[in-house]
Amino acid sequence: MRESTQNIILKYNGKLDYDIINELLEDLNRRLEETELSTLLRKRIYSTAVETLENIMRHAPKKKTSNTLPQFSIQEYNDGIIVESCNVVSKKQQDILKERIDYINNNTENLKKIFAEKLKNSNISVEGGAGLGVFIIGKNAKEKISYSFENINEEESYFCLKIKI
Amino acid sequence: MDKINIEETKATPSVILDVDNRKFEIAGCSRPENVREFYMPVINWFESVLEKTDEVKAKLSGDGTVNFDFKLSYFNSASAKFILDILLYINQLHSSGIDIKINWYYEEGDEDMRDVGEELAEMVDFEFKYIMMRE
Numbered sequence: 001m002r003e004s005t006q007n008i009i010l011k012y013n014g015k016l017d018y019d020i021i022n023e024l025l026e027d028l029n030r031r032l033e034e035t036e037l038s039t040l041l042r043k044r045i046y047s048t049a050v051e052t053l054e055n056i057m058r059h060a061p062k063k064k065t066s067n068t069l070p071q072f073s074i075q076e077y078n079d080g081i082i083v084e085s086c087n088v089v090s091k092k093q094q095d096i097l098k099e100r101i102d103y104i105n106n107n108t109e110n111l112k113k114i115f116a117e118k119l120k121n122s123n124i125s126v127e128g129g130a131g132l133g134v135f136i137i138g139k140n141a142k143e144k145i146s147y148s149f150e151n152i153n154e155e156e157s158y159f160c161l162k163i164k165i
Numbered sequence: 166m167d168k169i170n171i172e173e174t175k176a177t178p179s180v181i182l183d184v185d186n187r188k189f190e191i192a193g194c195s196r197p198e199n200v201r202e203f204y205m206p207v208i209n210w211f212e213s214v215l216e217k218t219d220e221v222k223a224k225l226s227g228d229g230t231v232n233f234d235f236k237l238s239y240f241n242s243a244s245a246k247f248i249l250d251i252l253l254y255i256n257q258l259h260s261s262g263i264d265i266k267i268n269w270y271y272e273e274g275d276e277d278m279r280d281v282g283e284e285l286a287e288m289v290d291f292e293f294k295y296i297m298m299r300e
Contacts, residue, residue, distance in 0.1 A: 018198045022176060039274030043239065047277075050196055050241050116284055122246055132242035139277075 007076040009035070009045070016060075016070050016087075021053045028074065041081065044140040044165050045074060048083050051133035052161065056087045066152045080142060086160040094149050094157050100131075101145050101161075104138035111139050140165055166224065169210050177203055178237060182210050184224050189265075191251070192236035195244040204247035211254035218261040225263055236270040236298075237278070245281075252289045259291065269293040273300060 009031050012024055028049055032042045049072075056070050070087040089097065107114055115135045122132060138145060143164045150158040166184040173179035178193035197203035214221055225231050233255055240248060252267070259265050269286075271278035279295055286293045 026175070039272060040276055043272075043275050043277060046239060047241075050239075054196070054241065054243075112280075112284060116288055119245055119249055120288060132245065136242045 006078065007035075009074040009076055009081070010049075011073040011075075013071045014069050016053060016057050016072075018057065021050075021057060024053065024072070025049060035076075037081075041165065045081055045083065048137055048140045048163055048165060049074065051136050052083060052085045052163070055133050056085060059087075059089060059093050061088060061090045061093070061156060066156055068152065068158055081165040083163045083165065084161065086158060088152065088156050089149075089159045090156055091154075094159065097134075097147070097159060098149070100134050101147055104134060105144040108138065108144065111135060115139065137163055166221070167210065167213065169207060171206075178240075180207055182207065184214070184221055187225060187228065187231055189231065189233040190236065191248075192234070194238050195240035195248075197244070200241075200243040200247060204244075204250075208247070208250060208254075211251065215254065215257055215261070218258065218263065221258070222261070222263050225265075229264070231263065231265040232268055233265055234268045234270065235282070238272065249285060249288065252285055252291065256289050256291045267291060267293045268296055270296045270298050272298050 010024065010028050014020070025046070028046060032045060035042070037045070053072065056072070060070075066088055068088050070085065072085045074081060074083050104111065115132065118132055118135060141163045146162045148160045150160070152158055168185065169180055169182040171177070171180040173193040176194060177197045178191050178195045181188050181190045183189070235248075237248075255265060255267060267286075269279070269282035271282065279297075282293055282295060
C-alpha cells in the first residue's frame with residue numbers, strides 16, 4: 001500500500017538565508033506544538049530541520065550557474081515523519097556528501113560513538129559548520145537516509161535528501 | 166571579577182558567568198548565525214579565569230559546591246563543539262581545586278538531551294547531575 005500523507009507540517013520552496021531559516025523554524029515550532037507528537041519526536045524533527053536547512057545555506061555554491069531554488073518539507077505519514085530537502089550543490093560537494101551519507105548509512109549502529117570521535121576532533125569551518133550536521137541527522141533518522149543527485153551541468157547537481165524520523 | 170551576562174534570544178542561549186555572585190548558567194536554544202563569534206567571549210572568559218584560579222578559588226571557597234547549570238532546550242551540531250570546549254574548561258577548574266559540579270537539565274520526554282549529556286560527560290570524564298524539568 002502506498003504511504004498516504006496525513007499532514008503537511010511545513011513546506012517551503014525558495015531562497016534560504018539565516019532570517020528565512022529563523023522564520024521557518026518558528027513556524028515549525030508553532031506547528032509542532034499543535035500536534036500530538038511526543039516531545040522526543042518533536043525535538044528530533046526540529047533538530048533534523050535545523051541541520052538540513054543550515055547545510056543547504058552553508059553549502060550553496062558560491063557561483064551558481066543554475067536558478068533552481070531549494071525545497072524543504074516536513075510531512076506526517078501513517079508510519080512516521082519525513083523530512084525532505086532539495087538544493088543545488090557543486091560536484092565537489094556532491095562527492096563529499098555521498099561519501100558522508102554512505103558512511104552514516106553503513107554505520108547506523110555506531111553513530112553515537114562515531115559522533116563523539118568526530119566532535120572531539122572537529123574544527124569549525126569557514127562556512128561555520130563542523131561537518132557534524134549529517135551525523136546528527138543520521139542519529140535522528142529511524143531508517144537509512146535516502147538521497148539522489150540529478151545532473152544539472154558540468155559544475156552542479158540537484159541534491160535531494162529524504163529522512164524518515 | 167569580569168563577568169559574562171548574555172541575554173537569551175530565539176536562536177542564542179543566555180550565558181551567565183559570574184564568580185562574584187556564584188552563578189554559572191547556559192540556558193535556552195543554541196544555533197547562532199555565527200557560532201564562533203557567539204562563543205568566543207565565553208571561551209576567552211574561561212581562558213582568563215584559568216590564569217587566576219587562586220583568586221577564583223578564594224572567592225568561591227567556603228560556601229559549598231558551585232553549580233554550573235546547563236539548561237539547553239536545543240543546541241545544533243556547530244554549537245556542540247563549543248559546549249564540549251566549555252565542559253573541558255569546567256573540568257580544568259575542577260582539577261585546579263575548585264569545588265564545581267555540572268547540572269545537566271533536560272525537558273521531560275527529551276531522552277536525546279539526557280543521552281547527549283551522558284555522551285559529553287564521558288568525553289570530558291566528568292560526572293554530571295541530570296535534572297528533568299517538568300512542564
